[in-house]
Amino acid sequence: MNYGEILDNLYLSPLDVDETKTLEYLREVFEFHFQRTPYWKKIAETLNSNLDDIFQGNLKDVFENIFNSGLAVDEDFLRNNWLEFVPANYQGRIRFYQSSGTTRERAIGHWDRHYLEVLHIYLRQALDKIYGLDEIYNEEHQMRAIAHGPYGWYQDEISKLVWSYGGILYFIGMETDGLKKVYAEQGLEAALRILDPLVKYTKRVMEKDRINLVRSAPPLMTLFEPYSETIETAIISGVGINHEFFEILSQKFENTTLIPLYGYYLFGDLVGIHKGNEFWYYPNYPFTLIFPLKNEEDEYCIVKHGERGRVGIIVARPEILVIKFEDETAIRAPPEGPFKWDGFGNPQRSMG
Known part of the structure; x- marks a missing residue:
């Protein structure tokens, strides 16, 4: 299987991928990795x-079957044996990325270069349909962006996104290893001391250029408050996103569109929607499937809408197949906006 076929057939309209196509694709990915990938061959x-037994029923049935078949990968095993998940003689162009280390020990995962294109298509369509970014930024009004974040997939993703709008980007890389713990135990000032070069460069850019879009983490939004009148869009991801934070931010950035994203090293960013007091995030089907699960009578089942459960993730792509429980809980969210599938909301992550 290859991304050429996926982009030509399955992914012409990423927000219209239906359950039948998702199941067909998922089965094909499983068959491929069970034959080619060292870990899955074992x-x-x-x-x-x-696989015939597992792929019985609708998508939710299959998701439950996968986890009830004991296919979830142990987090520590995945962290220490990432090469076991690369298909033998894979013909694509692979790059290994590391997780940010913000909340726990770093992990390593790999992307085919074409997955960045897949992710970009999903992000563009979702951001344009929900937040109308294509109506804000064009040849007459150029996007001028600044982004804080770790090097790797994050830098590649935000660069491609900004350039697609004809914009220019200042990317300020940052090491976030253990940053959440410092922020939680010692406060914002201690975190900013660690990020002193970022703070200085951000101020320098904001004073010289007329930035109209920022991409950062909740604690760092304070750096942009003096320039709130010129900031039209703020894309925010990372720890600390909740209703109270967005309420306060809305008062400080009165004319700014606030966009929540959920980022993860194995699949990139997922687009979020602020719904009432909650934040709902929607995976990029069919490559990423996420449902909150609970254990009942020694079997995992997907929770009902509005209920909270432990986050189960399936990352299914030609270059990688990972099934895992995240050290995180979330509520199950119904379809919303342009998304025709369930999402997850208000994730709560543990530090490890």
Whole structure:
């Protein structure tokens, strides 16, 4: 399987991917990795169920079957054995990325270069349909952006996004290893001391250029408050996103469109919607599937809408297949806006 076929057929309209296509794609990815990928080849030899048994029913049934078949990968094993998840003789162009380390020990995952294109298509369509960015930024009104974040997928993703609007980007890389713990235990000033070069460069750019879009984390939005009148869009991701924070931010950035994203090193950013007092995030089907799960009578089942459960993730792409529980809980959110599938809301992550 390859991304050429995916981009030509399956992903012409990413917000219209239906359940039938998702199941067909998911089955194909499983078959590919069970034959080609070292870790999954070993699992296939010892698996009590076969894929025909697992792929019975609708998408939610299959999701539950996958987790109930014991296919979830242990977090520590994944962190220490990432090469086991690369298909043998894979023909694509792979780059290894590391997680940010903001909340726990860093992990390593890989992307095919074409996945960046897939992710970009999803982000552009979702951001334009929900937040109308294509109506704000054009040849007459150029996007002038600044972004804080870790090097790697984050830098590649935001660069491609800004350039697609004809914009220019100041990217300020930052090391975030253990930053959440410092912020929680010692406060904002201690966190900013660690990020002193970022703080200085941000001020320098904001004083010289007329930035109209910022991408940053909640604690760092304070750096942009003196320039709030010129900032039209603020894209925010990371720890600290909640209703109270957005209420306060809305008062300080009165004419700014605030956009929440959920970022993860294995799949990039997911677009969020502020709904009432909650934040709902929607995976980029069929490559990323996420449902909150609960354990009932020694079996995992997807929680009802509005209920909270432990986050289960399936990352299914030609270059990688990962099934895992996240050290995080979230509520199950119904379809909203342009999304025709369930999302997850108000994630609460543990530090480790």
